[in-house]
Amino acid sequence: MSRVTKFAARDPGPAARLVAFMAHLRDNGFRLGVGEAELGLAALTQVEAIDPKTVRHALRAICTGCVEDVDRFDDLFDAFWMNGGRVAKKSIPSQASASDHVHSSRNAAGADRSAGTGAPTTPDSTGEEVAEADGEGKLLASLAQAKMKKDLRDLVRPEDIAEAQKLAQRLGAALQHRRSRRRKLNRRGDRIHFRKVIRQSLSTGGEPLYLAKMRRPDRPLKVVTLCDVSGSMTTYAQVFLAFVAGMMRADPATDAYLFHTRLVRIAEALRDKDALRALGRLSVLADGFGGGSKIGASLMQFAQTYARRFVDGRTVVLILSDGCDTDNPKLLGAALEKLKKRDCKVIWLNPLKGWAGYEPVARGMAQALPHLDLFRPANTLADLAALEQELIRL
Amino acid sequence: MTWTTLQTAMAEQGYIADADLAMAVHLALSLGRPLLLEGAAGVGKTEVARVLSQLRGTELIRLQCYEGLDAAQAIYEWNYQRQLLSIRAASEDGETGRSVEERIFSEDFLLERPLLKAIRRETPPVLLIDEIDRADEEFEAYLLEILSEFQVTIPELGTITAKSRPIVILTANGTRDLSDALRRRCLYAHVSYPERATELAILKARCGEIEAQLAGQIIGFVQALRKEDLEKKPGIAEMLDFAAALMGLGIADLTQDPVVLQASLATLLKTETDRYNITCEIAQRLAGKAA
Numbered sequence: 001m002s003r004v005t006k007f008a009a010r011d012p013g014p015a016a017r018l019v020a021f022m023a024h025l026r027d028n029g030f031r032l033g034v035g036e037a038e039l040g041l042a043a044l045t046q047v048e049a050i051d052p053k054t055v056r057h058a059l060r061a062i063c064t065g066c067v068e069d070v071d072r073f074d075d076l077f078d079a080f081w082m083n084g085g086r087v088a089k090k091s092i093p094s095q096a097s098a099s100d101h102v103h104s105s106r107n108a109a110g111a112d113r114s115a116g117t118g119a120p121t122t123p124d125s126t127g128e129e130v131a132e133a134d135g136e137g138k139l140l141a142s143l144a145q146a147k148m149k150k151d152l153r154d155l156v157r158p159e160d161i162a163e164a165q166k167l168a169q170r171l172g173a174a175l176q177h178r179r180s181r182r183r184k185l186n187r188r189g190d191r192i193h194f195r196k197v198i199r200q201s202l203s204t205g206g207e208p209l210y211l212a213k214m215r216r217p218d219r220p221l222k223v224v225t226l227c228d229v230s231g232s233m234t235t236y237a238q239v240f241l242a243f244v245a246g247m248m249r250a251d252p253a254t255d256a257y258l259f260h261t262r263l264v265r266i267a268e269a270l271r272d273k274d275a276l277r278a279l280g281r282l283s284v285l286a287d288g289f290g291g292g293s294k295i296g297a298s299l300m301q302f303a304q305t306y307a308r309r310f311v312d313g314r315t316v317v318l319i320l321s322d323g324c325d326t327d328n329p330k331l332l333g334a335a336l337e338k339l340k341k342r343d344c345k346v347i348w349l350n351p352l353k354g355w356a357g358y359e360p361v362a363r364g365m366a367q368a369l370p371h372l373d374l375f376r377p378a379n380t381l382a383d384l385a386a387l388e389q390e391l392i393r394l
Numbered sequence: 395m396t397w398t399t400l401q402t403a404m405a406e407q408g409y410i411a412d413a414d415l416a417m418a419v420h421l422a423l424s425l426g427r428p429l430l431l432e433g434a435a436g437v438g439k440t441e442v443a444r445v446l447s448q449l450r451g452t453e454l455i456r457l458q459c460y461e462g463l464d465a466a467q468a469i470y471e472w473n474y475q476r477q478l479l480s481i482r483a484a485s486e487d488g489e490t491g492r493s494v495e496e497r498i499f500s501e502d503f504l505l506e507r508p509l510l511k512a513i514r515r516e517t518p519p520v521l522l523i524d525e526i527d528r529a530d531e532e533f534e535a536y537l538l539e540i541l542s543e544f545q546v547t548i549p550e551l552g553t554i555t556a557k558s559r560p561i562v563i564l565t566a567n568g569t570r571d572l573s574d575a576l577r578r579r580c581l582y583a584h585v586s587y588p589e590r591a592t593e594l595a596i597l598k599a600r601c602g603e604i605e606a607q608l609a610g611q612i613i614g615f616v617q618a619l620r621k622e623d624l625e626k627k628p629g630i631a632e633m634l635d636f637a638a639a640l641m642g643l644g645i646a647d648l649t650q651d652p653v654v655l656q657a658s659l660a661t662l663l664k665t666e667t668d669r670y671n672i673t674c675e676i677a678q679r680l681a682g683k684a685a
Contacts, residue, residue, distance in 0.1 A: 342571055
């Protein structure tokens with residue numbers, strides 16, 4: 001670690017080397033562009049660029065953007081500049097593969113959106129990587145997956161969707177309004193819009209005859225639904241999927257995901273005009289439906305990838321799950337905490353909570369509770385309808 | 395100025411910065427980029443801006459962010475009362491509409507708010523945008539324009555371009571994730587709780603007359619306290635308050651009086667649960683270890 005990397009004689013020079021270092025960081029999940037490489041070179045002209053310690057500090061200020069980056073930077077720096085040889089991937093800790101998978105799923109999401117067809121293969125491969133990492137778990141998981149393969153069209157009828165759509169529209173409307181903090185010109189406003197008053201008074205010789213008012217406009221909330229379709233949820237999936245489908249059709253600003261052992265974005269598939277065809281496309285995406293559940297890992301993946309783009313302070317994240325997790329429950333808590341950092345509201349609807357005498361004893365659920373804004377039972381469409389009042393209050 | 399001389403210069407002003415922070419400040423100064431400082435509350439993020447303004451001998455302009463912060467409070471506002479009076483006066487003097495309009499939308503009637511103020515100074519000031527994560531996304535987006543172009547457009551007046559580029563320091567303590575776009579425009583330094591030696595140096599720099607034994611005990615105690623399971627860990631400011639309290643009470647040894655120690659914990663522990671959890675015995679144990 002201590003020796004400085006010897007670069008080959010044909011190496012084109014420091015600029016190229018720095019660009020290669022940026023690419024190395026990028027491969028490991030840092031979000032860096034050409035601008036940072038340029039800035040890095042500019043920075044190195046400002047400091048003693050032959051002193052490794054100085055360079056390390058300088059590049060850290062430029063290349064990192066959050067605490068996680070800072071924690072990983074030293075190892076990546078050592079791997080590139082200080083290993084006494086060429087770049088050795090093996091000296092990079094296991095984060096490399098984790099972030100690769102973050103990277104690829106983000107790309108997949110991009111492709112997903114532009115092509116509008118969904119990319120079932122990419123999440124598939126990442127799912128297997130996770131399974132492989134578990135060691136012997138892989139064979140079992142894939143066997144279970146094959147057996148449990150179900151056609152969602154058997155489960156959800158188009159009539160249900162129509163009904164759910166009406167309901168989703170009402171619920172969506174209940175969630176819609178969060179008042180903006182900024183006032184805008186409005187006839188029935190509660191404050192005087194001075195700027196406007198002055199402008200208009202000019203035409204009447206300085207007499208403010210007409211008082212312009214402003215008020216805080218209502219801003220729509222976005223709803224992001226995460227629906228658990230693991231084995232334990234099969235009986236409720238019918239209701240929930242119809243609900244999600246209805247929600248997607250009622251409001252174009254919503255977004256939806258399925259998860260079981262991995263996370264799949266279903267927003268594009270569900271927006272298909274033909275309800276039945278939408279479900280057909282969904283079945284393809286939801287390969288592995290009815291298998292085990294990894295809620296923690298799926299939510300973490302969501303928080304690290306999609307949430308960065310789609311979740312902000314005006315978003316409600318709706319999780320439909322029973323909370324029976326095969327993962328480490330701590331992971332679920334951490335994932336929700338990360339998600340809450342995006343400043344969103346998190347609602348968890350749990351079908352099991354409807355049972356008499358239910359206590360959230362599933363360890364995952366216990367970890368999740370402190371991070372939830374609302375935790376309610378729901379296993380029929382009627383239950384969902386009853387939520388309307390609660391959502392208005394949120 | 396190299397980054398090590400900057401580090402010593404900051405130390406002379408009473409701010410002990412670690413190598414990473416000093417380098418980040420140095421690069422921010424020499425490359426003219428905004429600097430984003432992130433870290434827990436009470437580790438001295440805001441203080442960096444104050445020290446920097448003293449060091450440069452320039453003004454410190456501070457913008458405290460909050461949810462709903464808008465252009466009228468952050469950038470500029472017209473002085474409406476003066477405008478109204480002036481229009482009335484003009485109509486009595488028989489001034490024409492156009493010349494009134496030109497007059498009341500001139501710079502005389504403009505109220506500068508921190509961001510506009512910062513870019514209109516002749517000498518580059520230090521602009522501190524404090525707790526940016528409290529503002530909402532809209533403001534963050536607005537800030538992007540100012541931070542990259544250093545100009546403000548006022549419809550009635552036209553575009554005002556910076557006479558000098560202010561030194562911009564942004565602070566955040568992670569209540570909300572900042573957008574990637576904003577992060578990318580800034581240099582970044584994470585400020586964490588200092589090492590023992592650094593914190594001791596801070597204490598000596600701020601409380602010159604403190605005795606070495608007590609100083610060592612205080613630092614040991616506070617550092618041990620941070621390892622306990624607390625809701626709100628004591629920051630550097632709290633540590634300095636604690637030291638000041640002990641000196642004011644004339645304590646020379648932390649272990650000498652448990653009652654006084656327990657009472658002076660009010661400067662370190664700021665929530666009810668924390669006060670409750672750190673019992674007299676725990677405090678004594680920590681103090682004993684620190685001694």
